[in-house]
């Protein structure tokens with residue numbers, strides 16, 4: 473590597489986990505490119521970051537938008553596939569549009585972004601690709617089959633990608649959190665409250681019932697794992713999935 477400052481792209485880098493990853497990588501000295509659709513939230517994230525953050529509009533489900541965004545981003549050393557959506561419905565009631573959308577954002581989006589950065593990483597002989605997968609990449613659960621399917625798909629993508637990388641200087645790994653304190657989880661709690669007439673406190677307790685941690689995971693705890701996987705120190709770690717769930721699942 474030359475002395476140039478390493479550049480890290482974070483998709484969905486304007487809220488929740490993505491925002492925490494932007495802040496952490498910026499603090500670690502990366503030039504961060506935060507991608508997303510909500511421009512106002514992107515600008516707020518950039519303003520709050522400790523170092524330089526460029527913001528680029530990108531809808532990961534739209535191949536033309538992805539191509540344009542990565543052309544604007546410049547050479548990418550670290551790609552963090554974070555953009556994601558969640559929805560719930562019993563299997564019998566999953567509609568095709570929602571199934572397709574879940575797979576497009578959570579699995580096809582990472583594929584499109586990976587295809588943008590791989591050639592440059594190979595040329596430069598160094599790269600880190602980290603995907604925010606989920607405990608749902610490892611285990612099914614009721615009413616979230618579309619989400620679980622998309623997160624299994626993206627873990628499979630990352631594992632296969634990692635098998636194509638030996639000798640390239642590039643690694644591909646996933647981090648798999650349980651429930652994290654983000655807008656996505658706020659919506660999940662609101663949904664439980666609406667469907668079960670529980671209070672916020674009761675809904676949160678239902679979400680965390682049976683977890684060893686007994687609390688939500690902080691976005692910064694996920695960002696710390698991403699920062700490690702993005703570092704030179706993690707060069708021998710490839711094809712792994714790091715569970716951040718307090719030890720519920722042990723693979």
Ligand code: NDP
Nearest residue numbers: 484488489508509510531532555556606651652654655656
């Ligand atoms: P949030 O809902 O808080 O944020 C989602 C992010 O994804 C936003 O920045 C949003 O940007 C972006 N996004 C959604 N759709 C698109 C799209 N089509 N194109 C580009 N960006 C998009 O989610 P979290 O921070 O909670 O989740 C981040 C990731 O972590 C997701 O992949 C999620 O599945 C995963 N995860 C979350 C867990 C949790 O408990 N919260 C647990 C395990 C994994 P914009 O608003 O600009 O569209």
